[in-house]
């Protein structure tokens with residue numbers, strides 16, 4: 001089933017890219033596996049998924065553990081897409097290739113410190129709150145440039161781009177404004193000195209709105225239901 005879903009998703013991505021005049025090679029797909037079993041993750045990996053996302057450290061630890069090793073999951077890259085508490089930074093740097101949800105200098109400092117202890121340069125994204133919803137986490141767009149500058153001074157962190165979560169809506173068009181806001185913000189940042197190339201990651205788009213996200217410049221989609229459910 002996962003393989004079937006994946007091929008359908010890839011067709012949809014290709015179509016959205018065609019419409020937007022972009023190449024599907026520009027887009028990385030992260031399969032968000034929260035609430036899914038180790039076996040499901042393995043099935044996704046067997047179907048060609050190379051990037052797995054989790055939103056809770058505890059759950060990621062379980063899947064990344066010795067058991068997960070038996071499933072052969074070490075071949076995939078691990079992404080933290082959910083809220084990260086400062087006291088979980090130590091575990092997070094051991095597991096994750098990319099942390100999408102950094103939204104404060106304090107959290108970034110904890111990550112950099114723990115990464116330093118294991119001689120790692122931790123790749124991160126800054127999470128931006130592009131919608132006014134009270135419940136959403138993330139930096140205020142107007143604070144982002146300042147926080148970006150502060151975090152880029154930290155020794156063991158490497159900022160690779162920006163991430164946002166649009167409020168859930170049945171109408172994907174409802175997300176467009178938020179994706180646009182993130183892209184415009186990213187265009188204000190001089191990425192070259194930080195990432196080594198002018199481009200940056202834009203992590204935006206979930207199962208309900210990824211086609212709109214592609215039109216608005218997403219380079220990293222985080223898909224859960226579209227991959228794991230029919």
Ligand SMILES: *Cc1c(COP(=O)(O)O)cnc(C)c1O
Pocket residue numbers: 032034055081082165206207208222223224225226
């Ligand atoms: C769950 C989750 C996703 C995937 O959501 P779907 O709607 O299942 O595609 C993406 N990003 C984050 C931060 C999530 O928590």
